[in-house]
Amino acid sequence: MxxxxxxxxxxxxxxxxxxxxxxxxxxxxxxxxxxxxxxxxxxxxxxxxxxxxxxxxxxxxxxxxxxxxxxxxxxxxxxxxxxxxxxxxxxxxxxxxxxxxxxxxxxxxxxxxxxxxxxxxxxxxxxxxxxxxxxxxxxxxxxxxxxxxxxxxxxxxxxxxxxxxxxxxxxxxxxxxxxxxxxxxxxxxxxxxxxxxxxxxxxxxxxxxxxxxxxxxxxxxxMIPEKRLMYNIRCYFTVLDELFAYAGRFPYLYPHIRKYASITLNKVFRSVKNISFTNKIRVTWLCFKSRYLRYIKGTTLLRLWFNK
Missing domain, CATH: 3.90.550.10 (Spore Coat Polysaccharide Biosynthesis Protein SpsA; Chain A)
Incomplete structure (x- = not known):
């Protein structure tokens, strides 16, 4: 060596x-x-x-x-x-x-x-x-x-x-x-x-x-299996939690992290297809509870709920 x-x-x-x-x-x-x-x-x-x-x-x-x-x-x-x-x-x-x-x-x-x-x-x-x-x-x-x-x-x-x-x-x-x-x-x-x-x-x-x-x-x-959907989403939320916590030390970063959150979450949710009605409720509630629902576009939610 x-x-x-x-x-x-x-x-x-x-x-x-x-x-x-x-x-x-x-x-x-x-x-x-x-x-x-x-x-x-x-x-x-x-x-x-x-x-x-x-x-x-x-x-x-x-x-x-x-x-x-x-x-x-x-x-x-x-x-x-x-x-x-x-x-x-x-x-x-x-x-x-x-x-x-x-x-x-x-x-x-x-x-x-x-x-x-x-x-x-x-x-x-x-x-x-x-x-x-x-x-x-x-x-x-x-x-x-x-x-x-x-x-x-x-x-x-x-x-x-x-x-x-x-x-x-x-x-x-x-x-x-x-x-x-x-x-x-x-x-x-x-x-x-x-x-x-x-x-x-x-x-x-x-x-x-x-x-x-x-x-x-x-x-x-x-690849991450569909059955681990909730865990997958929670991991993304952990990433965002950490990034926003870091931005708390440097407030000028907030607009950049918000942009990242919006682009990333919409991309993730647009990739979710054909999940059960129960999981649609669970995922939407998790977004609301974690306060990240604000970053997801209405069109993205419509696609999630109505498979469009």
Missing amino acids: TDYPKVSIIITVYNAAPYVEAAVRSVTGQSLKEIEIILINDGSSDESLTNLERLVSEDERIQLYSQTHKGRPDARNLGMEHATGEFVYFMNCTDELKPEALENAYRFTKKQQLNFAFFDGDVVSEKGTDKQLNYYHRTDPYNDIEVYKGLSLFDNMLDSGTYRPVPWLLFIKRTTLQETGCRFYPGIVHDDELFTALLFIQSDRVGCIKRSLVMHRIVKEF
């Missing part, structure tokens, strides 16, 4: 045996060699751990840590505790990096002296999942010369529909994570939403890499 890694790649793994070897090998084969690969086994019950242990024996740059199953946020936070690289990349265990991805990201972010850089990802959709081939291509409106203010960029992306709250499309300076205190909120499924928003809001220097660096695989087994 290199003494001074340029990049720490954090990969959290839970029951991903069919995919994890290809993911890790896409990292060990990178053109940038001065890296450390931090694997967090989050209590897998399949063959994932066996595969990870074999990979560790093949490359001294790989570190493996295991914990009882606590969920992705805790696993990512554990990975950050062990990271020593100049930059950090959070990678999904089902994705694969393109061969020169880390070198391109490192050179660009280092040269521009950025808090983080954002880039595109290509999508591989498995059978039984929605095809979102261009969903993670969002760099077209931006250029690779300008250094953006994170809050202004956050606003612009929300307005243009190019905001994607996923850390695997970000290449982050580790001291930025330390200085901002950005961590993943435990116990929720939408930890990406809170982490990414807070990172944008607190960063002064953000750059755009106008190329796709990662192949993102959409796996049906890892």
